[in-house]
Amino acid sequence: MPILIFIAILTFYTVSSATIAQASLKLPETVKVDPAALTAEPMCDPKIAPSWRAAQEIEGVKIQESPGCSPDNPAWIAAAVKGTNNISMETLMKTGLSPDAIIKTDDLDGDGDPDRIIIKLEIMELNGKSPDFPGLVPTFDIAPGVQPGAWVFAPKTSGMSTENFESVRANPLLRLPSPVIRVEVGDIVQIVLENTHYFPHSIHLHGVDHPFSHKDHGGNDGVPQTSEKELMPGERRIYEFQARQSGTMFYHCHVQTHTHLGMGLGGIIVVEENKPNNWLQTLNIGAGHVRHPSVAVREQFDQEYDLHYHAMDKELGEIIQKYNDPRLIARDMNQRYDITDSTEDYFTLNGLSFPYTLRESLIIVEPDQKIKLRLLNSGPEMIAIHTHGHHATITHYDGVEHNPVAQIMRDVFDMAPAQRIDLTLETTNDGKHSYGEGDWLIHDHRERGGFTTNGMAEGGSISSIVYKSYLNGDGLPKVSHFGIDLSKYFTKEYYERRLPIWQDLDETASLGSPAGQSGIDAATQTTLLNAMYGLLIGLFIYLIPARLKQIKQSAMAAVSRLKSPKGGNQ
Numbered sequence: 001m002p003i004l005i006f007i008a009i010l011t012f013y014t015v016s017s018a019t020i021a022q023a024s025l026k027l028p029e030t031v032k033v034d035p036a037a038l039t040a041e042p043m044c045d046p047k048i049a050p051s052w053r054a055a056q057e058i059e060g061v062k063i064q065e066s067p068g069c070s071p072d073n074p075a076w077i078a079a080a081v082k083g084t085n086n087i088s089m090e091t092l093m094k095t096g097l098s099p100d101a102i103i104k105t106d107d108l109d110g111d112g113d114p115d116r117i118i119i120k121l122e123i124m125e126l127n128g129k130s131p132d133f134p135g136l137v138p139t140f141d142i143a144p145g146v147q148p149g150a151w152v153f154a155p156k157t158s159g160m161s162t163e164n165f166e167s168v169r170a171n172p173l174l175r176l177p178s179p180v181i182r183v184e185v186g187d188i189v190q191i192v193l194e195n196t197h198y199f200p201h202s203i204h205l206h207g208v209d210h211p212f213s214h215k216d217h218g219g220n221d222g223v224p225q226t227s228e229k230e231l232m233p234g235e236r237r238i239y240e241f242q243a244r245q246s247g248t249m250f251y252h253c254h255v256q257t258h259t260h261l262g263m264g265l266g267g268i269i270v271v272e273e274n275k276p277n278n279w280l281q282t283l284n285i286g287a288g289h290v291r292h293p294s295v296a297v298r299e300q301f302d303q304e305y306d307l308h309y310h311a312m313d314k315e316l317g318e319i320i321q322k323y324n325d326p327r328l329i330a331r332d333m334n335q336r337y338d339i340t341d342s343t344e345d346y347f348t349l350n351g352l353s354f355p356y357t358l359r360e361s362l363i364i365v366e367p368d369q370k371i372k373l374r375l376l377n378s379g380p381e382m383i384a385i386h387t388h389g390h391h392a393t394i395t396h397y398d399g400v401e402h403n404p405v406a407q408i409m410r411d412v413f414d415m416a417p418a419q420r421i422d423l424t425l426e427t428t429n430d431g432k433h434s435y436g437e438g439d440w441l442i443h444d445h446r447e448r449g450g451f452t453t454n455g456m457a458e459g460g461s462i463s464s465i466v467y468k469s470y471l472n473g474d475g476l477p478k479v480s481h482f483g484i485d486l487s488k489y490f491t492k493e494y495y496e497r498r499l500p501i502w503q504d505l506d507e508t509a510s511l512g513s514p515a516g517q518s519g520i521d522a523a524t525q526t527t528l529l530n531a532m533y534g535l536l537i538g539l540f541i542y543l544i545p546a547r548l549k550q551i552k553q554s555a556m557a558a559v560s561r562l563k564s565p566k567g568g569n570q
Contacts, residue, residue: 027514028514028515028516029514029515030503030508030509030510030512030513030514030515031512031513031514031515032503032509032512033493033498033499033500033503033512033513035487038488038491038492038493038499039144039145039491039492039493040487040490040491041144041490041491042490043069043355043358043359043474043476043486043487043490044069044070044359044474044475044476045069045070045359048069048070048071052066052071052072052073052074053065053066053067053068053071053475056074058074058075058077058078058091059078059081059082059086059087059088059091060082061077061078061081061082061279061292062292063077063078063291063292064289064291064292064293064303066287066289066291066364067364067468067471067475068287068289068359068360068362068364068471068475069358069359069360069362069474069475069476070287070359070360070475071287071289071291071360071475072284072285072286072287072289072291073094073095073172074291075091075094075095076095076097076173076283076285077281077291077292078091079091079092079095079097079101079102080102080281080282080283080284080285080292081279081280081281081282081292082104082279083102083103083104083105083114083117083282084097084098084099084100084101084102084103085099085100085102085103085104085105086104095173096157096158096159096171096172096173097155097156097157097158097173098120098155098156098157098158099158100118100120100156101119101120101155101156101157102117102118102119102120102155102282102283103116103117103118104116104117104118104282108186108188109186109274111274111275111276111277111278112276112277112278113184113276113277113278113279113280114279115184115186115187115188116187116188117183117187117188117189117190117282118189118190118192119155119181119189119190119191119192119282119283120155120156120192120194121153121154121155121156121191121192121193121194121203122153122154122155122156122157122194122196123151123152123153123154123193123194123195123196123197123201123265124151124152124154124161124174124196124197125149125150125151125197125320126138126139126140126147126149126150126151126152126170126174126175126176126264127139127140127147127148127149127150127317127320127321128149128320128321129320129321129322129323129324130324131324133168135168136149136168136321137161137162137168138161138162138168138169138170138171138174139168139169139170140169140170140174140175140176141356142176142346142348142351142352142353142356142453143352143353143354143355143356143453143459143495144355144356144489144490144491144492144494144495145492145495145496146346146353146453146454146495148312148314148317148345148346149263149316149317149318149319149320149321150176150263150264150312150317151197151260151263151264151265152174152175152176152177152178152264152265153178153179153193153203153251153253153265153267154173154174154175154178154179155173155179155283155285156194157171157173157174159171161174172286173285175285175286175351176264176310176348176351176352177264177266177267177308177310177348177350177351177378178251178264178265178266178267179267179283179284179285179286180267180268180269180270180283180284180285180306180308181251181267181268181269181270181282181283182269182270182272182280182281182282182283182284182294183243183269183270183271183272183280183282184271184272184273184274184275184278184280184294185243185244185245185246185271185272185273185274186242186243186244186274187242187243188240188242189240189241189242189243190238190239190240191203191238191239191240191251192236192237192238192239193231193236193237193238193239194236195231195232195233195234195235195236195237196233197233198233198326198329199233199255199260199326199329199330200224200230200231200232200233200255201230201231201253201255201260201265202222202223202224202228202230202231202237202253202254202255203222203237203239203251203252203253203254204221204222204223204251204252204253204254205221205222205239205241205249205251205269206249206250206251206252206418207247207249207250207398207399207420208241208243208249208251208269208271209241209242209243209244209245209271210239210240210241210243211240211241212227213227214238214239214240216238217237217238220239220240220241221254222239222253222254223254224254224255230255243271245271245399246271246272246273246399247270247271247396247398247399247400247420247422248268248270248374248375248376248396248398248399248420248421248422249268249269249270249271249398249399249420250266250267250268250269250376250378250418250420251266251267251268251269252265252266252267252378253265253266256333256334258339258380259316259333259334259337259339261378262312262313262316262339262380263312263316263317263320264310264312266310266378267308267376267378268306268308268374268376268420270306270374271399272294272296272297273294273296275294275295275296276295277295278294278295278296279292280292280294281293284306286350286351286360287350287360287361288305288306288307288308288349288350288360288361289303289304289305289364290303290304290305290306293372297372300370300372301370301371301372301424302369302370302371303365303369303371303372304371304372304373304374305363305371305372305373305374306350306374306376307349307350307361307373307374307375307376308349308350308351308375308376308378309347309348309349309375309376309377309378309379309383309385309415309444309461310347310348310351310377310378310379311344311346311347311348311379311380311381311449312344312345312346312348313339313342313343313344313345314343314345314346314454315337315342315343315345316333316337316342317346319332319333319337339380342380344379344380344381344448344449345453345454345455346453346454347379347444347448347449347450347452347453347459347460347461348461349361349461349462349463353453353459353460353461354453354458354459354460354461354462354463354489355458355486355489355490357461357462357463358463358464358476358477358486359476361463362463362464362465362466362477363425363442363463363464363465363466364466364467364468364471365425365427365465365466365467365468366427366467366468367427367428367429367434367437367467368427368428368429369426369427370424370425370426370427371424371425371426371427372422372423372424372425373392373422373423373424373425374420374422375413375415375420375421375422375423376419376420377415377416377417377418377419377420378417378418379417379449380417381417381449382414382415382416382417382446383414383415383444383446383449384412384413384414384415384444384445384446385412385413385415385442385443385444385445386411386412386413386441386442386443386444386445386450387411387412387413387425387440387442387465388411388440388441388442388465389434389435389436389438389440389465390411390425390426390427390433390434390435390440390465391409391410391411391432391433392409392410392411392413392423392424392425392426393407393408393409393410393423393424393426394407394408394410394413394421394422394423395407395422395423395424396420396421396422397419397420397421398419398420398421399420409432409433412445425465427467437467437469437470438466438467438470439464439466439467439470439477439478439479440464440465440466441462441463441464441465442463442464442465443460443461443462443463444460444461448460449461450462453495454495456494456495456497458489459495464477485504488504500512500513
């Protein structure tokens with residue numbers, strides 16, 4: 001009997017192996033995804049006017065050129081410099097800002113610029129659930145079709161949270177990341193937080209020289225456990241300070257910090273050196289390029305960029321997309337969500353992921369320039385920013401000047417969570433500062449953080465140090481002469497994993513997708529079917545010897561009946 005079982009098993013494996021080999025020789029045809037079937041987007045946002053790129057002057061404010069694809073609204077910059085109280089109604093209407101969003105008054109030291117600054121911020125939700133609408137509203141895409149739930153500090157607006165009554169897309173002022181705040185040493189600054197959200201919140205001025213308490217309402221440090229009560233929905237609170245030290249700092253919500261900061265409630269705050277006639281771009285909303293740098297920066301640098309790196313957990317963001325009830329959101333976020341088991345899924349630079357980082361967050365340079373970069377890591381893990389083709393110099397850590405003797409040049413810069421560094425980037429083609437003109441990658445050198453969006457590459461916080469000579473007419477990197485096509489990245493299907501990455505590398509699409517990929521593919525079906533055939537044959541081989549005696553007896557009995565007289569008569 002054991003020998004029979006062995007023969008049956010051997011037969012099964014022989015047949016199934018042969019059919020597997022046979023199936024492998026009959027590969028399915030390659031199916032190419034038709035570009036016409038994709039939900040392709042324009043590489044540049046068509047709602048942004050090309051005239052915004054040009055150097056210009058508005059309300060007496062000189063605004064630098066920003067030749068990228070999607071620059072910031074110049075009217076925002078004019079309002080941020082002069083204050084919404086000091087510009088014409090025509091300019092104010094172009095901004096969407098509330099008339100009291102940025103108030104600038106009182107030249108207290110007589111040096112030609114305002115020294116009393118009032119900034120009003122609201123707390124807004126992006127890509128969340130609403131009782132008034134079946135989908136998400138207002139929507140903000142960090143990449144094509146990618147809409148993580150998020151919260152932001154936003155400048156006070158005069159309009160709706162959406163673009164209009166017919167759109168669910170977020171008002172352009174309501175976006176990731178929270179805006180960069182810029183003030184001057186000696187300014188008396190009031191940040192007025194209006195809690196327009198359904199959760200309690202606060203503002204902590206991380207690294208900013210500020211008093212612990214406030215004369216009017218007590219706490220001024222934003223930490224509910226030590227210095228103040230949470231700011232409840234519908235309430236407002238003033239955070240006041242007069243900074244004495246310049247540097248790149250950080251502001252964020254300190255209520256349930258592990259979730260509220262992860263949801264996006266954090267931004268850069270910069271305290272500039274005190275200089276005469278120093279009208280600052282008090283809010284930098286969006287693209288990162290500071291188009292009206294401070295007097296101190298203009299004295300030393302040709303350009304300035306704010307680079308805010310942030311990472312988000314998909315599971316955390318999905319909580320606000322499940323419920324309309326704040327009690328259920330609070331339960332899942334505060335009691336059930338476990339940050340110790342969390343993972344980073346979305347990696348952003350200035351609120352966006354690749355390819356949208358090519359629209360807004362390019363560092364656009366020319367030869368022989370000196371550029372100031374201010375970097376913040378507000379994510380939960382260490383990052384390592386790599387500048388291809390360039391070695392930058394670290395000048396400041398966490399708002400404090402690094403020892404000039406120890407200011408070394410590097411091309412990878414480690415940043416811990418909440419850390420800020422200031423870099424000086426020079427584009428001198430000497431093999432040390434720069435390797436020459438080109439489209440040079442800048443990215444987080446962790447593979448997942450620097451290159452993926454929800455695990456799909458290319459994505460993440462990829463951007464470029466791109467020379468102006470390498471820009472096309474639309475303000476995007478000019479890479480087509482290498483045969484590179486960026487258009488596939490501007491489709492939802494790519495980040496839904498429905499577009500083969502390398503299908504167009506050759507004419508035969510040898511790295512495309514095989515036909516029959518829905519359910520079980522043809523090769524697998526053939527293999528399984530033939531394995532069943534092998535099993536049946538093996539079973540047959542086993543059963544015949546096992547039942548041979550019984551078969552013989554049955555056959556002899558049938559023959560005897562036929563030979564018997566009775567059987568013969570019948």
